Amino acid sequence: MRLIVRQGEDEKQVRLERDGNTAQIELDGESVELEFEPLGDGARSILWGGNHYEVTVRHIRADRYEVSGSFGSQVVEVLDPLTHLAATAHDAQAGMGTEQVTAYMPGRVVKVLAGEGETVEAGQGILVLAAMKMENEIQAERSGVLRRLFVTEGQAVEGGDPLYELG
Amino acid sequence: MTFKKFQKILVANRGEIAVRVIRAARDLGIRTAVTYSDADRESLPVLLADEAYRVGPAASSESYLKAGAIVDLAEKIGSDALHPGYGFLAENAEFARRCRQRGVCFIGPSPEAMSLMGSKLESRRLMKAAGVAIVPGGEGPVESAAAAAVEAQAIGYPVMLKASAGGGGKGMRLVHGPDELASAFRATTSEAEASFGDASVYLEKYIERPRHVEVQIMADEHGKTVALGERECSLQRRHQKVLEESPSPAVSADMRSSMCEAAVRAAEAVGYTNAGTVEFLLASDGAFYFLEMNTRLQVEHPVTEMVTGLDLVVTQIRVAEGRPLGAEFENIEPRGHAVEVRLYAEDAFHGFIPSPGRITRLRLPEGPGIRNDCGVYEGCEVTIHYDPMLGKLIAWGPDRTTALNRLGRALSELRIEGVKTNVPLFTQLLVDPDFLAGVLDIGMLDRKLSSGELALAAQSGVAPLVAIAAALEYAERHERRAANVVSDGGRQQWREAARREAIGDRS
Numbered sequence: 152m153r154l155i156v157r158q159g160e161d162e163k164q165v166r167l168e169r170d171g172n173t174a175q176i177e178l179d180g181e182s183v184e185l186e187f188e189p190l191g192d193g194a195r196s197i198l199w200g201g202n203h204y205e206v207t208v209r210h211i212r213a214d215r216y217e218v219s220g221s222f223g224s225q226v227v228e229v230l231d232p233l234t235h236l237a238a239t240a241h242d243a244q245a246g247m248g249t250e251q252v253t254a255y256m257p258g259r260v261v262k263v264l265a266g267e268g269e270t271v272e273a274g275q276g277i278l279v280l281a282a283m284k285m286e287n288e289i290q291a292e293r294s295g296v297l298r299r300l301f302v303t304e305g306q307a308v309e310g311g312d313p314l315y316e317l318g
Numbered sequence: 319m320t321f322k323k324f325q326k327i328l329v330a331n332r333g334e335i336a337v338r339v340i341r342a343a344r345d346l347g348i349r350t351a352v353t354y355s356d357a358d359r360e361s362l363p364v365l366l367a368d369e370a371y372r373v374g375p376a377a378s379s380e381s382y383l384k385a386g387a388i389v390d391l392a393e394k395i396g397s398d399a400l401h402p403g404y405g406f407l408a409e410n411a412e413f414a415r416r417c418r419q420r421g422v423c424f425i426g427p428s429p430e431a432m433s434l435m436g437s438k439l440e441s442r443r444l445m446k447a448a449g450v451a452i453v454p455g456g457e458g459p460v461e462s463a464a465a466a467a468v469e470a471q472a473i474g475y476p477v478m479l480k481a482s483a484g485g486g487g488k489g490m491r492l493v494h495g496p497d498e499l500a501s502a503f504r505a506t507t508s509e510a511e512a513s514f515g516d517a518s519v520y521l522e523k524y525i526e527r528p529r530h531v532e533v534q535i536m537a538d539e540h541g542k543t544v545a546l547g548e549r550e551c552s553l554q555r556r557h558q559k560v561l562e563e564s565p566s567p568a569v570s571a572d573m574r575s576s577m578c579e580a581a582v583r584a585a586e587a588v589g590y591t592n593a594g595t596v597e598f599l600l601a602s603d604g605a606f607y608f609l610e611m612n613t614r615l616q617v618e619h620p621v622t623e624m625v626t627g628l629d630l631v632v633t634q635i636r637v638a639e640g641r642p643l644g645a646e647f648e649n650i651e652p653r654g655h656a657v658e659v660r661l662y663a664e665d666a667f668h669g670f671i672p673s674p675g676r677i678t679r680l681r682l683p684e685g686p687g688i689r690n691d692c693g694v695y696e697g698c699e700v701t702i703h704y705d706p707m708l709g710k711l712i713a714w715g716p717d718r719t720t721a722l723n724r725l726g727r728a729l730s731e732l733r734i735e736g737v738k739t740n741v742p743l744f745t746q747l748l749v750d751p752d753f754l755a756g757v758l759d760i761g762m763l764d765r766k767l768s769s770g771e772l773a774l775a776a777q778s779g780v781a782p783l784v785a786i787a788a789a790l791e792y793a794e795r796h797e798r799r800a801a802n803v804v805s806d807g808g809r810q811q812w813r814e815a816a817r818r819e820a821i822g823d824r825s
Contacts, residue, residue, distance in 0.1 A: 152793060154789050154792060154793075156780050156784070156785040156788050156789060157780065158779060158780050159779075161779035161780050162780065163780045163782070163785040165785050165786065165789040167789050167790070167793055169790075169793060174786075174790065176786055176789070178782055178785060178786065183782075183786075185786065187790060192678060192679065193791060194679060194735075195787065195790065195791075197783075197786070197787065199783075199786070204783055204787075205733070206783065206784075206787040207678075207679060207735050208787050208788055208790070208791035209678070209735075209791075210791070210795060216788045216791060216792065218784045218787050218788050219735055220783070220787075221730060222781070222783075222784075223666075223667065223738075223741075223742050224735075224738060225780075225781075225784055227780055227784060227785075227788050229788050229789065229791075229792040231792075231796075279800075286796065286799075286800035287796065288799070
């Protein structure tokens with residue numbers, strides 16, 4: 152899966168392929184391999200590049216995660232390019248009566264969670280998109296009425312395809 | 319001689335010091351009771367004590383400071399003694415007096431000694447009479463610039479002009495020489511008049527970059543007072559000690575014996591009994607001056623315990639029972655070196671603001687020379703109601719270098735998660751050349767923090783390890799959520815999850 156880890160202005164592109172307790176990671180274009188062991192409650196022992204690290208990650212809310220270890224602790228945002236786009240689309244169209252949410256990357260709609268005409272609450276799941284082996288829930292950014300649904304379950308979408316319209 | 323034997327001690331405090339006293343009492347086979355406020359029902363002292371009693375709501379003015387209710391409680395539950403810890407009611411002479419009136423032994427000095435040492439002016443006068451050096455200065459206010467000049471000449475420049483009614487760093491002016499005095503006098507008196515409505519000012523010798531060195535004393539009720547060596551407490555952040563060690567890197571054997579002698583004289587001058595601390599300002603020329611006496615057990619008492627092998631809290635209880643100090647209090651010489659850091663739930667990277675929260679993970683260091691005086695446990699809540707000290711980490715070694723190395727090792731083992739801590743400050747200090755060389759003064763830490771010499775800037779940007787760890791957690795979290803969708807047909811669970819997230823429930 153492909154992710155963006157961001158703090159303020161700085162962001163890193165992470166491509167992650169996991170196989171059991173090992174992971175193949177591409178970090179800003181550089182390839183690394185590591186082994187990890189969960190210690191419970193978000194803590195992990197990570198073996199990477201001949202070093203051992205003990206790092207704890209906790210989900211705070213939405214995209215925010217707190218990462219702590221011997222270096223102290225830091226809050227970062229982890230964004231899936233898909234939800235990232237949904238948020239961006241929302242920002243771009245804020246203020247308009249309806250907003251159209253589009254897919255950022257190619258993928259497949261595995262589930263539709265709300266029907267046309269339904270009143271949805273902010274944060275409610277609208278549909279689940281699968282891309283790069285990961286399923287991502289696309290949630291309503293605000294409450295409103297689901298005016299149009301452009302996709303059905305099982306449908307493949309291209310980047311930029313409209314997903315739904317919220318009014 | 320026959321002595322009292324306490325059956326039950328009421329510990330009228332909270333946090334790590336309540337835990338410390340409970341341990342000492344239990345070592346002596348004495349039953350323990352502890353007070354708690356609504357915010358501390360699940361705190362470590364309550365879990366460890368034999369008995370626990372609610373004294374009121376979270377606000378300390380409504381609970382831990384309720385002198386009357388606490389004395390009533392001590393009497394009601396039949397505790398024959400009360401340990402006040404430090405802070406709260408520990409130096410309240412009226413409280414100690416009330417305990418005595420109700421037949422509850424207050425483990426500490428007499429209310430009379432406490433009152434004498436509680437007054438700045440009175441204790442200064444008493445110390446001078448007892449031949450203990452005080453910061454040289456005038457006996458009273460100076461009336462004119464001319465009178466100030468005469469007095470300043472006698473004291474020796476540089477001097478401080480201080481407003482009699484001043485405090486908190488206001489109404490003070492440093493005067494380097496006679497040519498500055500007249501204008502400084504005018505400025506300080508008018509500032510004092512404007513700020514405090516009292517124009518009177520007095521003179522005190524200015525001591526440049528002093529150290530804070532204090533001497534632990536212990537006195538029994540049979541006329542024996544002993545000094546247990548000194549503690550170096552110069553590392554302070556805004557007048558709050560953060561790291562203490564014993565012995566002081568600046569104190570020679572000769573200086574130690576004259577400091578200890580002065581401390582004993584100070585204690586004897588007020589008929590002091592039980593544990594106490596005499597604080598001195600140590601000037602760079604080796605002269606030391608009485609600052610004040612703390613009439614209680616100190617936060618930093620463990621460093622003295624580590625280098626003397628004595629248990630000060632057990633001794634406090636024994637002395638309060640009327641027992642004389644034993645042979646182990648003869649000829650005390652420090653053995654090795656001990657250093658203590660105060661662990662606070664505060665954000666070292668953002669101006670040390672308190673960081674309340676639940677302690678989600680706690681792993682305390684162990685191994686040779688390490689002691690933890692910890693007041694919290696994994697899963698407990700650090701509230702906003704009290705001082706955010708979590709506990710103290712103490713390292714001992716045969717010499718200072720070994721003790722500091724062990725402290726560094728222990729800090730690297732320590733894990734406290736869920737709240738931010740001041741551990742990064744200590745990690746920085748342990749590589750600071752001045753600190754390692756033992757070159758300290760009471761303003762050093764604040765200077766180094768404001769100049770940026772101690773770099774406690776928040777990490778900006780995403781370190782590779784942070785990015786990787788966050789991505790791993792994200793992937794696993796979403797895998798779990800995806801599994802939920804598949805197994806359940808989804809919709810309701812997704813809604814539930816969204817709702818839980820919206821209300822901040824992380825279960």
